[in-house]
Amino acid sequence: MIRVRGLCKNFGAFRALDELNLDVLPGQVLGLLGPNGAGKTTTVRVLTTLLAPDAGEVTVAGHSVMADPDSVRRSIGLSGQYAAVDEKLTGYENLVMVARLYGMNRKTSAARATELLDEFRLSDVAGKRSGAYSGGMRRRLDLAGAMVARPPVVVLDEPTTGLDPRGRLDTWAVISSLVGNGTTVLLTTQYLEEADQLADNIAVIDAGRVIAEGTASELKSRVGSERIDVVLVRQDSVDSAAAILGRIAGAAPEIDRQTSKVSVAAPDGHHMLVRALGDLEIAQLQVVEAALRRPTLDDVFLQLTGQRPKAAAASNTTDVASSGVGQDQEVLLS
Ligand SMILES: Nc1ncnc2c1ncn2[C@@H]1O[C@H](COP(=O)(O)OP(=O)(O)OP(=O)(O)O)[C@@H](O)[C@H]1O
Ligand SMILES: [Mg+2]
CATH class of the missing domain: 3.30.70.100 (Alpha-Beta Plaits)
Structure with missing residues (x-):
């Protein structure tokens, strides 16, 4: 459903994607795991036709992002790194608006919004202004928006970054149910644990290149559990x-x-x-x-490459949730 070959993208003299290759089979989840600045969002933007590649071949559901971007857009749902919801509207109104933009009539839009609110566990807050939602609810509303037109492929850019553990678990449950419906998913993450929970296959990227790939258990056996x-x-x-x-x-x-x-x-x-x-x-x-x-992304890099990730240093982002923060699960003994 997603095929990427030799994808390159430069920003001026800076090479953000360097001969990237990816494959996602129908109904599978690919986890794109990498630190800040690795090229995750750039890959997502190329896949969703928001950014033109400089070189390489990229197809989504058999359509080329360059030759046939309209068909790609029809096949793909996107939940971007920063949740895009209209804060002045309620959750219900947000989804109805998206459905109307997809050209559905009033009745179908209303029915689809209600169905999605239920599926994404938002029925209780459907009538509440989304500006007052928690981070996790907002993220689930954004995911629901990506699913309005029932796309066969969804792309989720760091769906749980910035969420508390509860919000993360809820979002994982929602993503797992998508997968149960046969949707093909590409999700980016900075958390090994998240890729492990959700992905059939993981591609570890750094500085715009795939540096390792395999199933979660293959990678974990290389890294140590x-x-x-x-x-x-x-x-x-x-x-x-x-x-x-x-x-x-x-x-x-x-x-x-x-x-x-x-x-x-x-x-x-x-x-x-x-x-x-x-x-x-x-x-x-x-x-x-x-x-x-549990191992962090830093440990993965160290085991796989013998070095710390390169991209974080090259990146000009200042996200506090950067790689290597052992965010949970410590058992302190003294
Ligand atoms: N529009 C742009 N102009 C110039 N440089 C850019 C642009 N977009 C991204 N970059 C650079 O390309 C590299 C990859 O960025 P990208 O946003 O794809 O990283 P990422 O893996 O999504 O990181 P994060 O985890 O912080 O979201 C970074 O070094 C970034 O600074
Ligand atoms: Mg990003």
Whole structure:
């Protein structure tokens, strides 16, 4: 349903997309995972005909974005990075307006709006001004708007960035139900966990290129399912601690001398954490903080490329939800 070959896009001398290739089969979800400035929104804009590519071949539902943009637009629903809702209108009125813009008559528009409000769990607030909605409700209203014309392909640009955990879970549920209906989805995200939850396949992009791709479990098995972070009291005990953690994990730990932190993949989860703390205690290496956490996007990059993401540094965005923020799930032991 989506086929991208050798896609390039330059902004002046800056190459935002560099020979990008992607494939999404009918009814599948592709997660485009990348840090700030990786080229996610640029890809979305090309796919949705909002931006012309400089080189490459891009087709959506068999239509070329260059040769036949009208057919592409008819096949695709877009929920952009920043939810586009008219704050002065209620949720119901927003959806009726979109339906009318698609050329549906009053009666069909009203019925479609009511149906979508129900499907996107917004019936309770249907009559409320959308300007007063929470971030999660607003995002779901925007998603509903993208679905008005029942497009076979939907593109969601960072559907949960900026939402609290509750809003994120609700949005995930709504996206999962879309997929259940057979819709083909391309979604961008900065969260490995989100791609893992929703996507059949994941393409990791950085600086406009795909640097890894596979199923969530393939990527996770390359990255390690969980990680242990240990912060030592004394900076000069970092190497001894790294040796202990490396032996238990059977993998090379990452050392940050400035913060006296040692981090290692922990396939065995909390068992390994308990064992690590025991062995560190026996070796009399004092620990300030120990945590078990799921891998972040930074960990993915480090494992896949041996480096931190490039794009974030090159990017001129200032989004606080940038890569590598371990946003949830910490188990602090001290
Ligand atoms: N219209 C533009 N003019 C100049 N540079 C641009 C333009 N749009 C994007 N860029 C640059 O292209 C690169 C990719 O941007 P893009 O918005 O696609 O990143 P992204 O992966 O969506 O990032 P984020 O997670 O912050 O949304 C960035 O370095 C950005 O600064
Ligand atoms: Mg973006």
